[in-house]
């Protein structure tokens with residue numbers, strides 16, 4: 001398989017290229033993003049070529065591109081780990097998909113299939129996960145086309161608007177999987193969501209669709225009415241948790257923010273409550289100091305969650321279609337990728353940023 005670096009070398013001009021991507025030719029803190037033309041490669045028997053329709057932007061795309069994930073960094077030249085597309089070419093061994101199928105792709109391209117975690121169905125914890133992420137195998141979905149293995153692609157039901165589908169495999173899955181595991185499985189009813197942004201707004205919507213009582217805790221001066229409109233039953237500001245701390249009625253907290261000292265949020269939980277970490281602070285900026293006595297005396301569980309496995313993905317997409325739970329998105333044109341990226345980098349996006357991959361500036365790549 002061609003490496004990303006080989007693909008994006010300055011050897012193709014626009015007239016010769018098959019694909020135009022939005023990416024960088026180097027990977028470092030000063031990464032400069034631009035439109036890069038390159039050619040499609042010959043497919044391996046188990047691969048497909050996809051015409052990308054919509055692609056999501058996530059802070060992790062940038063973290064992976066600019067070496068900001070510490071020692072475990074995975075560098076990419078063309079980010080984009082969740083996207084929706086139409087299949088335009090199939091390798092000879094692909095039997096479960098056909099030409100013109102519309103599919104949604106999550107972060108995993110495939111998994112090793114042999115490690116302890118893959119064998120129990122937890123592909124999201126695969127021992128070789130760093131090698132299984134989309135851009136590690138080639139390049140990501142910030143492009144007009146994508147090629148690779150689609151073992152973990154899911155066909156999109158007609159009830160899901162395509163521009164909303166890609167975020168379901170990213171933010172949607174990240175909140176849905178732990179809700180299924182910790183809330184539904186335990187028949188809990190009281191959920192608190194901390195941080196009402198890309199992840200948190202979907203957690204509120206899923207919570208209401210699951211019949212839960214949802215308390216939202218905002219980390220900013222966000223408009224309370226906006227959060228109520230998402231479905232939250234009550235809204236608190238993180239600086240004013242006294243009442244909630246006195247009530248101690250929450251069964252499960254979904255922590256969707258990398259900010260703040262989690263110790264104050266743990267105190268809103270009932271005894272045996274579960275605190276689920278879905279987000280973490282930037283390396284070196286952890287402000288948390290946990291009261292171990294409170295944790296032990298109240299039998300509190302603090303758990304992490306790392307997107308979800310293949311079953312979770314399928315169930316998340318089905319649940320979203322059935323209950324019409326979709327993300328709120330800000331939609332940008334492909335030609336305006338600079339603006340979309342600027343919005344992401346400035347942390348000014350209210351919820352989710354999605355780019356429509358049809359280009360007006362480069363129409364020859366739309367086929």
Ligand SMILES: [Zn+2]
Nearest residue numbers: 112115118126
């Ligand atoms: Zn594995």
